[in-house]
Amino acid sequence: MSEKIIIENLNVAYGRNQVLFDINIEIGKGMFGLLGRNGAGKSTLMKTLVTLLPVKSGKIEICNVPISNRRKIRSMVGYLPQDFNMYPNMTVVEALEYLAILSEMEPTEIKGRTKKVLELVNLWKDRKLKVKALSGGMKRRLGIAQAIVHDPKVLIVDEPTAGLDPEERIRFRNILANLAEDKIVILSTHIVGDIESTCNHLAVLNHGHILFNGEVNDLVEGARGCTYRANIPKEKLHEYQNRYVLTSQQDYGDYVDIKLLSKDKVEEEFVPCEPNIEDGYLNLLYDVGGAK
Numbered sequence: 001m002s003e004k005i006i007i008e009n010l011n012v013a014y015g016r017n018q019v020l021f022d023i024n025i026e027i028g029k030g031m032f033g034l035l036g037r038n039g040a041g042k043s044t045l046m047k048t049l050v051t052l053l054p055v056k057s058g059k060i061e062i063c064n065v066p067i068s069n070r071r072k073i074r075s076m077v078g079y080l081p082q083d084f085n086m087y088p089n090m091t092v093v094e095a096l097e098y099l100a101i102l103s104e105m106e107p108t109e110i111k112g113r114t115k116k117v118l119e120l121v122n123l124w125k126d127r128k129l130k131v132k133a134l135s136g137g138m139k140r141r142l143g144i145a146q147a148i149v150h151d152p153k154v155l156i157v158d159e160p161t162a163g164l165d166p167e168e169r170i171r172f173r174n175i176l177a178n179l180a181e182d183k184i185v186i187l188s189t190h191i192v193g194d195i196e197s198t199c200n201h202l203a204v205l206n207h208g209h210i211l212f213n214g215e216v217n218d219l220v221e222g223a224r225g226c227t228y229r230a231n232i233p234k235e236k237l238h239e240y241q242n243r244y245v246l247t248s249q250q251d252y253g254d255y256v257d258i259k260l261l262s263k264d265k266v267e268e269e270f271v272p273c274e275p276n277i278e279d280g281y282l283n284l285l286y287d288v289g290g291a292k
């Protein structure tokens with residue numbers, strides 16, 4: 001059986017408003033990042049993959065099962081939506097057991113499975129807390145627990161780290177990375193750092209079109225030869241902001257250390273520097289030209 005998601009010539013619309021255009025992607029086991037600005041179409045693509053939105057035209061197959069087979073697809077896919085919330089007055093373990101029942105899991109398996117999943121997301125010790133008493137990070141981890149309680153082959157996670165503190169963010173990423181050892185995990189985000197540390201493959205969506213689909217390294221390499229850095233007086237910052245795409249800036253009082261993208265040579269004080277994933281991403285979004 002193929003362990004792949006195949007998306008071919010996919011178009012998706014909300015009524016007359018088409019928001020995904022001719023999407024072609026193949027996604028195998030491991031972590032796959034879906035990167036794009038707000039409104040690019042990431043959530044729409046994810047909702048289509050979990051059968052919450054209909055396909056206008058094109059094909060989706062998940063491990064050889066066509067998306068039209070909703071029941072089978074739902075048993076194979078776990079989903080953590082962006083605005084995840086559940087049963088505030090239940091305890092963590094009650095809520096998860098309840099969801100396990102709804103997912104038609106064998107009654108004899110439920111206790112063992114919920115324990116295993118809560119251990120995996122580091123919430124077993126907190127299982128008796130009410131859901132409403134959880135912190136944002138704990139809630140997000142419970143979100144992962146509910147998404148994987150039926151042991152799906154595919155896990156789809158929409159903008160999971162927004163609003164998390166750095167420690168929770170790292171913890172969350174590590175949980176996903178562990179799960180990706182034997183599942184297809186798709187992670188959507190507009191935070192480039194989330195992708196950099198966990199995904200090998202990614203797609204960049206912009207206005208409903210795929211701008212890039214490949215390895216993280218290739219995205220970075222796209223900006224090679226057009227990244228420059230310099231320490232400039234603060235009063236000149238505005239000028240550079242107007243003329244170039246700035247990919248980072250660090251304030252040192254009267255001076256600012258900036259990194260910018262330019263296809264052509266820039267002023268003398270700028271020295272060429274190594275591109276990173278943020279440079280690659282912005283090079284693509286702003287069509288600077290890069291090394292390609």
Ligand SMILES: Nc1ncnc2c1ncn2[C@@H]1O[C@H](COP(=O)(O)OP(=O)(O)OP(=O)(O)O)[C@@H](O)[C@H]1O
Binds near residue numbers: 017037039041042159
């Ligand atoms: N229910 C809806 N009805 C009509 N249009 C919608 C609906 N949901 C989203 N859209 C539109 O579809 C486009 C893509 O939105 P989507 O939420 O998929 O983007 P996104 O990349 O996930 O953005 P964000 O990071 O802000 O969640 C946007 O133009 C949005 O306004």
